[in-house]
Amino acid sequence: MAGVVLDTARDDRAQLLLAGAFVLAVGLIGLTLVLTSSTYTATLASHDNQVVRGSDAVAVRDTVEADLTDQFDEVFDGQPGAPSSSVETNLKTQFRETLYPLGNETGTHHARHGRLVNVTAPPSGGLFVEGSRIKQSSTDRFAEPNSLTGVLIDDWTAAEDVELRNATFKIESLTATSPATGFTLRLDSPESSGPEWTITLYQTGSSTMEIRTEGPDGGDWTCTRPRPDGTTNVFLDLDAGTAGGTHCRALAALEPDWNKYDVEFVNGNTVSGKYWMIVDAPPSSSKVMTDANRVVYGAQVRYRYHSATVSYETDLEVAPEEIT
Known part of the structure; x- marks a missing residue:
């Protein structure tokens, strides 16, 4: 019986090591600059334990702004000195393809917790x-x-x-x-x-x-x-x-x-x-x-956060390495 207990303990330790390795791998994937809705879901989940208050609205805003800045830098870094219209259109499309899924994922996630969060291009259409x-x-x-x-x-x-x-x-x-x-x-x-x-x-x-x-x-x-x-x-x-x-x-x-x-x-x-x-x-x-x-x-993105106690709207200015 002692041998059985020992084997079970080893199995448990092995499972813990595998679980730890899996968590580490997920964390490393989340650090990638290419933003996807699946990685962003993990970021949003970090706010679930916060009380719905003004600081939560700002925390979500800061997360969105940081991720969009990383993505903008990834798309536009090294853009040609005088890009052709087709190259510029392609780069802008890549960034838009990040923004729209992010807005949908953000809204869906927070709606489950009684919050309305929206990330969109400005109403005027002046995204870039x-x-x-x-x-x-x-x-x-x-x-x-x-x-x-x-x-x-x-x-x-x-x-x-x-x-x-x-x-x-x-x-x-x-x-x-x-x-x-x-x-x-x-x-x-x-x-x-x-x-x-x-x-x-x-x-x-x-x-x-x-x-x-x-x-x-x-x-x-x-x-x-x-x-x-x-x-x-x-x-x-x-x-x-x-x-x-x-x-x-x-x-x-x-x-x-x-x-x-x-x-x-x-x-x-x-x-x-x-x-x-x-x-x-x-x-x-x-x-x-x-x-x-x-x-x-850079880019300008409209951010909205509404809950039973907080109503907050602002424009996010996305400009990597800006001197401010």
Whole structure:
């Protein structure tokens, strides 16, 4: 009989191990960027134990927004600089095919618990926000050639009164030796007396580059990296707050309190490299002040949550790596 008990215990442990492995596998599948109604059901179920209150409405909203942002990034990441109409239509269709099943699944799930939750395209039909990719894809100084004379302009504006995302800079060389002469990216409020954020790059020695961010309230943050010299390059990712792939205190501090700003380059002749960014205005707009390619900036999705005690409606703005 002892042997039987031992075998049973082993069987139980084996079943527990298999069950644990199954749960882990399901969890890993749920992490995939490609959103499906089946994986989203698991996400919705996590809210079932919450009391129907305002915080639940916000929690569901945040989950929907995060999943849609991941899916948008998966569909549109790497979109061609100037996509053909057929390519653009195909990408938009892929995103719509995620949105509509998600809306149906969300509504059905929460209806069982006395809540009306709806995720749809805006009534006006303006699901997608058209935008522009402003880029310098070959190594050059960050100055702008005059359209008439070709003379490089040190201080220039890339776009006005825009939202900004996917801002990345590859710094390949830097000659400035002080903050006053350093290359500066300025995010300036369109208001005449509004606040501004600046990011300045300059040398602090023969082998060191300092990155300095200054905020509108007098805040000042810095970090240092090896000075780019043509063989050593430094990537700056504004949204991630990283320089050279690691955390940079100066970039991580960037938190504009407004959504729209002018994107300005100052002392562009003192730095060379490449850059990419996307703004929420098409190239044909007067807001875009330089050459750019048409791309999709983001999406706007209508979110509604109603219960016996809570009524909440808002527009979700889907824009991966947005600087806010």
